[in-house]
Amino acid sequence: MSHPVALMSGPVEVPLQLAAAGDASEHRPLIITLFGLFVVATLVITVWAGRQTKSASDFYAGGRQFTGFQNGLAVSGDYMSAASFLGIAGAIALFGYDGFLYSIGFLVAWLVALLLVAEPLRNSGRYTMGDVLAYRMRQRPVRTAAGTSTIVVSIFYLLAQMAGAGVLVSLLLGITSDAGKIAIVALVGLLMIVYVTIGGMKGTTWVQMVKAVLLIAGTLLITFLILLKFHFNLSDLLGSAASNSGKGAAFLEPGLKYGATATSKLDFISLGIALVLGTAGLPHILIRFYTVPTAKAARKSVIWAIGIIGAFYLMTIVLGFGAAALLKPGDIIASNKAGNTAAPLAALEIGGGAGSTGGAILLAVISAVAFATILAVVAGLTLASSSSFAHDIYANVIRKGEATEQEEVRAARWATVAIGVVSIALGALARDLNVAGLVALAFAVAASANLPTILYSLFWKRFTTQGALWSIYGGLASSVLLVLFSPVVSGKPTSMFPGVDFHFFPLENPGLISIPLGFLLGWLGTVLSKEEPDKGKYAELEVKSLTGTGAH
Amino acid sequence: MASDAPPPEPVPDSATPATPAHPTTAQFVEVQESAEFAELRRTYRSFAFPLTVAFIAWYLLYVLLSNYAGGFMGTKVFGNINVALILGLAQFVTTFLIAWIYSRHAARRLDPGAQAIKSRMEADA
Numbered sequence: 001m002s003h004p005v006a007l008m009s010g011p012v013e014v015p016l017q018l019a020a021a022g023d024a025s026e027h028r029p030l031i032i033t034l035f036g037l038f039v040v041a042t043l044v045i046t047v048w049a050g051r052q053t054k055s056a057s058d059f060y061a062g063g064r065q066f067t068g069f070q071n072g073l074a075v076s077g078d079y080m081s082a083a084s085f086l087g088i089a090g091a092i093a094l095f096g097y098d099g100f101l102y103s104i105g106f107l108v109a110w111l112v113a114l115l116l117v118a119e120p121l122r123n124s125g126r127y128t129m130g131d132v133l134a135y136r137m138r139q140r141p142v143r144t145a146a147g148t149s150t151i152v153v154s155i156f157y158l159l160a161q162m163a164g165a166g167v168l169v170s171l172l173l174g175i176t177s178d179a180g181k182i183a184i185v186a187l188v189g190l191l192m193i194v195y196v197t198i199g200g201m202k203g204t205t206w207v208q209m210v211k212a213v214l215l216i217a218g219t220l221l222i223t224f225l226i227l228l229k230f231h232f233n234l235s236d237l238l239g240s241a242a243s244n245s246g247k248g249a250a251f252l253e254p255g256l257k258y259g260a261t262a263t264s265k266l267d268f269i270s271l272g273i274a275l276v277l278g279t280a281g282l283p284h285i286l287i288r289f290y291t292v293p294t295a296k297a298a299r300k301s302v303i304w305a306i307g308i309i310g311a312f313y314l315m316t317i318v319l320g321f322g323a324a325a326l327l328k329p330g331d332i333i334a335s336n337k338a339g340n341t342a343a344p345l346a347a348l349e350i351g352g353g354a355g356s357t358g359g360a361i362l363l364a365v366i367s368a369v370a371f372a373t374i375l376a377v378v379a380g381l382t383l384a385s386s387s388s389f390a391h392d393i394y395a396n397v398i399r400k401g402e403a404t405e406q407e408e409v410r411a412a413r414w415a416t417v418a419i420g421v422v423s424i425a426l427g428a429l430a431r432d433l434n435v436a437g438l439v440a441l442a443f444a445v446a447a448s449a450n451l452p453t454i455l456y457s458l459f460w461k462r463f464t465t466q467g468a469l470w471s472i473y474g475g476l477a478s479s480v481l482l483v484l485f486s487p488v489v490s491g492k493p494t495s496m497f498p499g500v501d502f503h504f505f506p507l508e509n510p511g512l513i514s515i516p517l518g519f520l521l522g523w524l525g526t527v528l529s530k531e532e533p534d535k536g537k538y539a540e541l542e543v544k545s546l547t548g549t550g551a552h
Numbered sequence: 553m554a555s556d557a558p559p560p561e562p563v564p565d566s567a568t569p570a571t572p573a574h575p576t577t578a579q580f581v582e583v584q585e586s587a588e589f590a591e592l593r594r595t596y597r598s599f600a601f602p603l604t605v606a607f608i609a610w611y612l613l614y615v616l617l618s619n620y621a622g623g624f625m626g627t628k629v630f631g632n633i634n635v636a637l638i639l640g641l642a643q644f645v646t647t648f649l650i651a652w653i654y655s656r657h658a659a660r661r662l663d664p665g666a667q668a669i670k671s672r673m674e675a676d677a
Contacts, residue, residue, distance in 0.1 A: 097636055101618060104643045108611045111650055115600040119658075235631030242632065253626040254618035254636055265619045272615040276608065296663065299655060306651045310644055459597075536577040539584040546592055547666040549583075549673045550574045 034368035049203035072304020077208030090339025092320020096251035103313035105275030120545035136537035147392035162427030189424035211376035226322035274511030278443030281450030284384035449475030470525030475518030482510035
């Protein structure tokens with residue numbers, strides 16, 4: 001998944017290569033070899049998984065036979081994007097403490113999923129988020145709304161990942177030409193289409209598990225080497241980082257990134273709320289809970305995910321401050337203005353510096369891990385949107401529940417191809433735009449449109465179809481519109497379209513307004529609706545969600 | 553498409569719900585209104601809801617302190633470790649702790665009750 005962090009903190013720069021650390025091309029063969037190994041290994045897994053994918057339940061839910069631990073790994077692999085790996089480390093390397101603030105919201109958010117969403121969702125749904133939202137409502141309007149919201153959230157997310165992938169990989173490989181960047185976006189898109197159409201959820205889950213192991217192993221290695229260098233004294237590490245950054249004690253305190261103005265402080269609150277409430281409304285995360293057999297296993301997945309993701313974010317602190325301590329701030333910025341290459345540069349440095357074999361190996365390892373990370377995340381996003389298209393919109397709205405299982409899966413595969421092709425095209429077009437703000441938007445939409453509807457559906461007896469539609473469409477429209485008229489899109493040098501200015505909403509993140517609005521509209525739509533809630537359906541949903549009776 | 557013959561024997565997980573032993577809506581309503589289920593719901597909600605409010609409030613407090621109490625957050629506690637870092641790490645600790653407490657609560661207080669209702673309903677269906 002992608003975390004807004006670095007990707008949203010600066011314009012997408014002209015890749016400068018890892019110039020400061022030596023010529024990128026000298027590392028290229030090793031990096032490409034490791035990329036290639038990962039691609040071959042995951043394709044083998046995909047073909048193997050594809051052979052076992054027969055029913056709709058296999059395609060959408062991986063046969064529901066993964067263990068809590070396996071799914072915990074896969075959830076972590078789905079959630080930790082290149083932006084959280086490279087982005088948070090980079091943000092810490094440049095802004096010190098403020099970079100670390102992100103990771104806390106991303107982690108605490110999992111408690112919402114654990115306490116309120118994962119288990120009831122597993123018990124009462126089958127394949128998509130829409131299953132739960134539409135359970136007690138009129139199917140077609142609510143399925144349409146849930147499918148729309150799922151696809152919007154996933155596509156925004158996907159676009160940010162695709163464009164980010166192009167920038168990152170070209171940076172790591174030292175590719176500067178437009179054709180090269182487009183080729184990378186196309187390659188990433190093609191691989192994700194193959195993973196999802198052939199391997200379905202089973203293949204995607206294994207790819208995410210492999211990626212999570214690689215990411216944790218790679219991060220652990222660099223973290224260990226950095227700590228070793230500072231004799232496992234965190235205070236020394238922080239002290240060196242502070243003095244080397246040229247900012248002194250302020251580097252270890254909040255404020256360097258968000259403390260500038262009253263508006264930037266409000267923006268930080270808005271972002272913080274969106275992060276903490278958005279995670280449990282992200283469709284690509286939610287559908288992961290269908291891959292395990294029971295709610296208990298879903299709970300175990302979240303517990304494992306919290307452990308793994310928490311440990312990972314703790315390591316990014318060492319990675320980020322380590323980069324700040326070991327590298328010259330000028331070198332980090334020269335390589336990438338947003339600090340995205342701070343972690344690879346730190347790996348190169350800790351391995352012995354430019355020109356050393358150790359440095360080259362570590363750089364290649366970290367770059368390959370970043371590539372694996374991107375692929376696993378885009379595969380999860382593609383699967384979430386094509387599942388929702390096939391199951392919510394095609395099977396239940398267009399075909400009114402009359403489609404056979406084979407037809408549904410065929411629709412999902414074609415939707416995957418279509419979404420993949422569209423993402424490649426948009427990703428290629430957007431390669432020089434700063435589309436990373438779209439990730440923050442995805443979180444805000446998830447928190448404003450999806451989470452209120454999920455919570456009301458599960459826990460509020462009176463909730464009606466009109467309430468569900470108002471909260472989904474209201475949350476979706478308000479967050480998209482507010483972002484459209486925010487500095488993310490226009491009016492600032494860091495905007496998606498820096499040349500024009502039509503912004504009037506001062507905050508980059510709409511959550512502060514759109515999340516309360518989503519909750520309010522769900523309530524208002526319900527109390528103003530003329531229809532009576534379906535008591536029988538609510539009894540089914542509530543008893544199912546708490547006990548697992550009749551769960552798929 | 554209605555012209556296609558409906559699958560004679562729905563494969564598990566086909567488009568129409570076909571899980572083993574699905575109770576009727578009337579049975580669900582009956583269970584929902586039972587004292588046993590009310591107790592299970594109360595045990596779940598009285599634990600999960602206040603805890604959710606608490607951790608969100610604690611997180612927001614941290615966000616607000618980072619924003620508006622820079623001086624306090626910058627106070628050094630030992631070496632280069634300041635209040636901000638300790639509070640940040642405390643968020644990690646409380647997250648791990650709450651996850652552990654909830655899973656223990658669920659295993660001890662929720663799973664047995666849920667399982668009892670489920671087994672009975674599926675046997676009756």
